[in-house]
Amino acid sequence: MMKWNLIVDVARCHNSQNCYLSVGDEYAGNEYPGYTAEMPLHGHKWIDVLKRERGAAPMVDVAYMPTMCNHCDDAPCIAAAENGAVKKRDDGIVLIDPVKAKGQKQLVDACPYGAIWWNEESQVPQHWNFDAHLLDRGWKQPRCVQACPTGALRTVFTGDEEMAVIAKRDGLEVRAEELGTRPRVYYRNMDLYEKCFIGGSIAGMVDGKEECISGAVVTLNKDGTKIAEQVSDGFGDFKFDGLDPDSGAYTAEILHPGFQSVSETVTLGTTVYLGLISLGAR
Ligand code: SF4
Numbered sequence: 215m216m217k218w219n220l221i222v223d224v225a226r227c228h229n230s231q232n233c234y235l236s237v238g239d240e241y242a243g244n245e246y247p248g249y250t251a252e253m254p255l256h257g258h259k260w261i262d263v264l265k266r267e268r269g270a271a272p273m274v275d276v277a278y279m280p281t282m283c284n285h286c287d288d289a290p291c292i293a294a295a296e297n298g299a300v301k302k303r304d305d306g307i308v309l310i311d312p313v314k315a316k317g318q319k320q321l322v323d324a325c326p327y328g329a330i331w332w333n334e335e336s337q338v339p340q341h342w343n344f345d346a347h348l349l350d351r352g353w354k355q356p357r358c359v360q361a362c363p364t365g366a367l368r369t370v371f372t373g374d375e376e377m378a379v380i381a382k383r384d385g386l387e388v389r390a391e392e393l394g395t396r397p398r399v400y401y402r403n404m405d406l407y408e409k410c411f412i413g414g415s416i417a418g419m420v421d422g423k424e425e426c427i428s429g430a431v432v433t434l435n436k437d438g439t440k441i442a443e444q445v446s447d448g449f450g451d452f453k454f455d456g457l458d459p460d461s462g463a464y465t466a467e468i469l470h471p472g473f474q475s476v477s478e479t480v481t482l483g484t485t486v487y488l489g490l491i492s493l494g495a496r
Pocket of ligand 1: 282283284285286289290291292308324325326327328329330341395
């Protein structure tokens with residue numbers, strides 16, 4: 215059975231908001247009987263681009279992560295719906311029936327991803343339905359995929375086995391996998407949004423002037439064990455990325471043959487920029 219999947223590449227999203235706008239253009243003021251009631255003009259974000267800043271100046275990055283209904287294969291919203299108001303289609307798309315779901319506000323809380331929005335005027339729960347009405351008319355892509363200028367969104371229409379191969383090959387992840395909802399929306403480079411880094415900038419006195427120190431060996435240790443090693447770059451910078459938030463104490467040891475070694479210990483809550491680390495002369 216061929217099914218729809220969406221792949222979101224966090225590294226390619228530059229917050230153009232075209233995906234969000236395409237949803238508003240398609241659904242605000244337009245109802246599609248059998249698929250959805252009109253989306254309200256204000257307040258709903260069926261596709262919501264989340265933003266996360268990490269670090270401190272000058273070592274700062276920003277990640278944007280488009281989020282939407284995940285079209286879960288084990289969807290809590292389907293279990294919470296009365297009268298069969300939410301259905302999983304054979305092509306993997308989850309549809310909230312705009313007539314049967316009328317008054318079923320409990321569906322908003324049933325989605326652990328916050329992907330269902332309550333339409334106060336129509337008294338219906340609503341979500342991004344993969345533009346099922348367009349796909350059923352022969353469109354090859356949902357509008358958000360067509361509208362993205364950087365290729366951060368793409369669909370894959372294939373069988374589950376083939377999709378599992380693609381996910382493994384490309385290192386794809388899903389949101390909150392531990393919930394067991396089996397999303398059909400996959401992410402590349404999700405670490406840019408979900409994980410933390412420990413970074414710093416190394417300097418030292420060279421010929422009476424403070425200079426960036428490249429070529430210093432920096433090891434990252436946790437619980438007495440070395441977990442990573444880097445060499446500082448031409449700006450004296452190092453950056454250990456992909457660390458879990460709230461994952462405890464780490465020690466960065468800095469070694470350079472021309473300077474005294476230094477170590478810095480931090481307890482990681484979120485990303486830490488250690489700032490300028492000055493090495494003393496030997
Ligand atoms: S993301 Fe939420 S609304 Fe979408 S299928 Fe999963 S549980 Fe249902």
